[in-house]
Amino acid sequence: MKALNPLKSLIFHNPNCGTSRNTLAIMKASGEEPEVVEYLNTPPTRDYLVELLAKMKISPRELLRSKEPINNELGLDNSNVSDDDIIDAMIAHPILINRPIVVTDKGAALCRPSERVFALLENPVSSFTKEDGEVVYHDKG
Secondary structure (H helix, E strand, O other): OOOOOOOEEEEEEEEOOOHHHHHHHHHHOOOOOOEEEEEOOOOOOHHHHHHHHHOOOHHHHHHEOOOOHHHHHHOOOOOOOOOHHHHHHHOOOHHHHHOEEEOOOEEEEEEOHHHHHHHHHHOOEEEOOOOOOOOEEOOOO
């Protein structure tokens, strides 16, 4: 996987996730043609994930998708589990990586909710209607 200085935008995407689909659609509606990485099929390397966490300024635990059954099986919610162990689990089981993650020249973020992507876009649309009919607005102020 390439370094985190993309020439274009990048999204770690799960097409089965509504939030991920909405985020990608906001990006496209804003004129972006992001590189789409279906991370369940093409997971990041450990080094790339560590770099990504640093760029997002979040801990591995904050990126952990705790709703997944494998999270409970591995006991990752235990406060004694180290960041390194959580990262190792994410690499072994990419479903544990929360999504969508967007990387642009403006930074990187876990875009939950999907409208968090507005801050990462060069020319975000002023409003967007999500799949469920909710309209979200980009606050330009």
